[in-house]
Structure formats: structure tokens, C-alpha cells
Amino acid sequence: AQSVSQHNHHVILSEAASLELGCNYSYGGTVNLFWYVQYPGQHLQLLLKYFSGDPLVKGIKGFEAEFIKSKFSFNLRKPSVQWSDTAEYFCAVVDYKLSFGAGTTVTVRA
Amino acid sequence: DAGITQSPRYKITETGRQVTLMCHQTWSHSYMFWYRQDLGHGLRLIYYSAAADITDKGEVPDGYVVSRSKTENFPLTLESATRSQTSVYFCASSVLSGTYEQYFGPGTRLTVT
Numbered sequence: 001a002q003s004v005s006q007h008n009h010h011v012i013l014s015e016a017a018s019l020e021l022g023c024n025y026s027y028g029g030t031v032n033l034f035w036y037v038q039y040p041g042q043h044l045q046l047l048l049k050y051f052s053g054d055p056l057v058k059g060i061k062g063f064e065a066e067f068i069k070s071k072f073s074f075n076l077r078k079p080s081v082q083w084s085d086t087a088e089y090f091c092a093v094v095d096y097k098l099s100f101g102a103g104t105t106v107t108v109r110a
Numbered sequence: 111d112a113g114i115t116q117s118p119r120y121k122i123t124e125t126g127r128q129v130t131l132m133c134h135q136t137w138s139h140s141y142m143f144w145y146r147q148d149l150g151h152g153l154r155l156i157y158y159s160a161a162a163d164i165t166d167k168g169e170v171p172d173g174y175v176v177s178r179s180k181t182e183n184f185p186l187t188l189e190s191a192t193r194s195q196t197s198v199y200f201c202a203s204s205v206l207s208g209t210y211e212q213y214f215g216p217g218t219r220l221t222v223t
């Protein structure tokens with residue numbers, strides 16, 4: 001079974017700071033990778049996804065992620081965060097089902 | 111409204127009672143999923159269904175029962191609720207499994223006292 005590891009449990013930063021959230025997965029074969037976001041009181045929404053091709057994937061709201069196969073990683077980045085980016089972020093990997101990481105809570109201070 | 115809905119949104123029940131969480135989607139997606147979300151564990155798959163009348167266990171199926179008589183509905187039943195089942199439950203659907211995006215419902219917050 002897949003395992004997904006998210007490096008940070010809680011990240012606190014100020015507006016305009018850069019954000020990088022780490023994600024590593026265990027499976028060595030072909031993978032499909034996702035980042036989901038859950039804003040306070042809302043359901044999960046897809047931020048971005050990687051299936052194949054360019055390893056640098058751009059998603060909604062200025063987020064991007066880089067797939068590095070040799071490192072089994074799919075890290076999420078945003079150059080300049082806003083207060084509205086306060087949310088919980090989940091990395092997920094799929095074989096026949098999605099396997100989620102434990103999540104990273106991001107708090108952006110105004 | 112189109113989309114995926116869950117009911118109830120909040121539920122408090124007592125240990126030992128049976129409770130059913132409802133999930134309804136209007137997209138005619140083949141696949142439906144039930145997850146529970148607990149602090150420190152992310153989302154864990156309870157059960158999933160590839161089509162009507164086809165269901166299979168996920169990572170944490172014990173204590174739960176599902177059925178899928180119609181494509182659009184995927185109820186989750188806790189046969190005898192325990193405190194360890196206090197959680198937020200999310201239903202999701204997708205066109206196909208594998209590479210396809212899953213769409214999530216708003217969640218049901220269940221408290222077992």
C-alpha cells in the first residue's frame with residue numbers, strides 16, 4: 001500500500017512570505033499525484049495534479065508543485081502567500097485509490 | 111443543485127446506536143468513496159464503490175457497512191457506534207478510479223458520546 005508523508009504538521013507565516021510544503025510517497029512505479037486544499041469549514045478542493053509530462057505543475061491560486069521522481073517527492077510551492085491561503089493542505093497519491101498524507105495546516109498572518 | 115451532498119452535516123449519537131450517513135451525487139459518477147478525517151491521520155478510506163452493487167473495503171472498514179443500490183447514492187452505516195468513530199466523514203465521487211480527480215462532499219461531523 002502507498003504511504004504519503006507530509007513533512008510539516010503546522011506552518012505559520014506572514015503575508016507575502018514564500019511557502020513550500022513537502023510531500024514524499026513510497027511507491028516506486030508510475031504514480032499520479034495530487035494536492036488538495038481544505039479551507040476552514042469547507043470541503044476538499046483540488047489544487048493541482050500531476051499525471052505525466054512536465055514535472056512542474058501549475059495549479060489554481062498561484063500554487064505550483066514539482067515532481068522529482070528520484071526523490072519520490074511532490075512539493076507544493078507558492079511564491080507569495082495571502083491571508084486567504086490559510087487552510088489545510090493534503091498531498092495524495094493514487095494507485096487504485098487515493099492515499100492521503102496527514103495534512104499540513106498553514107496559517108498566514110496578516 | 112448539481113454536485114455531491116451529504117446529510118446530516120452534524121450528528122450526535124450515543125455509543126451502541128446505529129447511524130447512517132447519506133451521500134448523494136448528481137454527476138452519475140461511477141466511483142464513490144467514503145473517508146474519515148482525523149487529526150494526524152489525514153483522510154483514510156473506509157469503503158469505496160466502483161458501480162451500483164459493487165463495493166469494496168478500504169483502509170479502515172471495521173464497524174462500517176455500505177450499500178449502493180443506485181448509482182447516485184452511497185450510504186454509510188455505523189452498525190453500533192463507538193467513540194472511536196467520532197470523526198468527520200467525507201464522501202467523494204469520481205468518473206473513474208486511478209488518474210481521475212475525486213470530488214468531495216461537504217462532510218458530516220459525527221460525535222459519538
